[in-house]
Amino acid sequence: MAQDNHYRIDYLLQGLYRTFYIRAETMSHAEAWYWATVDAGLGQIPKYRNDKSPKLSKPQAESLGLTSVEWSLA
Template structure:
């Protein structure tokens, strides 16, 4: 299976389900919590190639209503001519 570098992050913000896709070289739970916090507007989105100004941790995000963060890698598409 080829590496797609596209991940889907699902989370809840104050009980409301949210979801988004992000392109990243790698994804870990720590990264998913931070990106969910960015999507929720709690921390600024870092500029490409620069480290984040502030990394939001799971306990910090939970205080602001972000919960149930889950992530998954997308399936790679195989384009073949028929």
């Protein structure tokens, strides 16, 4: 079993600063954007692991008011 790490993700949603923590094996800029959309209520988590849920692209998320996504190892 792989070791999970704790990550801090910060973002702006319609000008309001938000932050949350998530545990994951790895993190990338694209994954941070995905989890920020989920935390903001804009994105979806698949019901089952093998389900394909649509992920919002960065331009789509920005058009909905989500900006300035940054992540770091917590």
